[in-house]
Amino acid sequence: EIVLTQSPDTLSLSPGERATLSCRASQSITTTYLAWYQQRPGQAPRLLLYGASNRAPGIPDRFIGSGSGTDFTLTITGLEPEDSAVFYCQHFGGAPYNFGQGTRLEI
Amino acid sequence: QVQLVQSGTEVMQPGASLRVSCQASGYTFSTYDIHWVRQASGQGLEWMGWMNPDTGRGGYAKTLQGRVTMSSNASISTAYMELSSLKSDDTAMYYCARLSAWGIRYPRAYGMDVWGQGTTVIVSS
Numbered sequence: 001e002i003v004l005t006q007s008p009d010t011l012s013l014s015p016g017e018r019a020t021l022s023c024r025a026s027q028s029i030t031t032t033y034l035a036w037y038q039q040r041p042g043q044a045p046r047l048l049l050y051g052a053s054n055r056a057p058g059i060p061d062r063f064i065g066s067g068s069g070t071d072f073t074l075t076i077t078g079l080e081p082e083d084s085a086v087f088y089c090q091h092f093g094g095a096p097y098n099f100g101q102g103t104r105l106e107i
Numbered sequence: 108q109v110q111l112v113q114s115g116t117e118v119m120q121p122g123a124s125l126r127v128s129c130q131a132s133g134y135t136f137s138t139y140d141i142h143w144v145r146q147a148s149g150q151g152l153e154w155m156g157w158m159n160p161d162t163g164r165g166g167y168a169k170t171l172q173g174r175v176t177m178s179s180n181a182s183i184s185t186a187y188m189e190l191s192s193l194k195s196d197d198t199a200m201y202y203c204a205r206l207s208a209w210g211i212r213y214p215r216a217y218g219m220d221v222w223g224q225g226t227t228v229i230v231s232s
Contacts, residue, residue: 032210032214032215032216032217033214033216033217035217035218035219037152037219039152044222044223044224044225045144045152045202045204045219046222047218047219047220049218050207050209050217050218050220051209051210051216051218054209054216056218056220057220086151088151088152090152090154090219092217095157095166095168096154096168096169097142097154097157099151099152099153099154100151101151102151102152
């Protein structure tokens with residue numbers, strides 16, 4: 001079973017700054033098997049990135065994914081107040097398709 | 108538009124069985140796997156399992172095996188998640204989600220791109 005560990009747990013930044021969120025896997029994952037989601041309070045999760053770095057339709061280019069193997073990163077540039085949310089990574093490298101525990105981003 | 112619409116809030120007794128429905132519209136239901144995810148209040152996302160509406164094939168999280176069943180009725184484009192022997196720990200928001208795949212060569216890229224609005228389940232005596 002692949003376990004995903006996200007860091008930090010909480011990130012507090014100001015508008016316009018850059019956020020860097022980490023997702024580390026307990027074993028190597030094929031890059032195409034890593035996705036990122038954003039969940040705003042009271043809402044269902046929303047797919048941000050698939051294949052580690054491909055933006056889902058409608059996702060602005062401020063959201064940038066990178067990484068490979070066991071270490072993946074979500075970078076958000078030019079932070080806006082609407083970016084306040086919890087961000088989750090998820091893998092598809094074999095069931096169970098676990099999520100990371102999440103990183104809360106406060107703007 | 109493409110959407111998943113889930114059934115409404117459920118208040119259940121401990122030990123009872125639950126069924127949540129998830130009706131798809133705007134796309135061909137049988138061509139996408141449906142996954143189920145739950146989230147206890149203030150907690151993270153927990154993957155519960157998946158099923159393919161075309162083949163009926165699927166799999167469940169080990170922590171739920173024996174209590175959870177996922178099924179579908181393609182004639183009404185609806186997926187179901189049944190959970191038995193309910194406990195207070197099962198109190199959560201339950202989501203269904205469509206799994207999409209991108210790319211034409213192996214390995215393809217995956218992500219859950221359409222989510223239901225969530226179903227609140229409260230287990231309490």
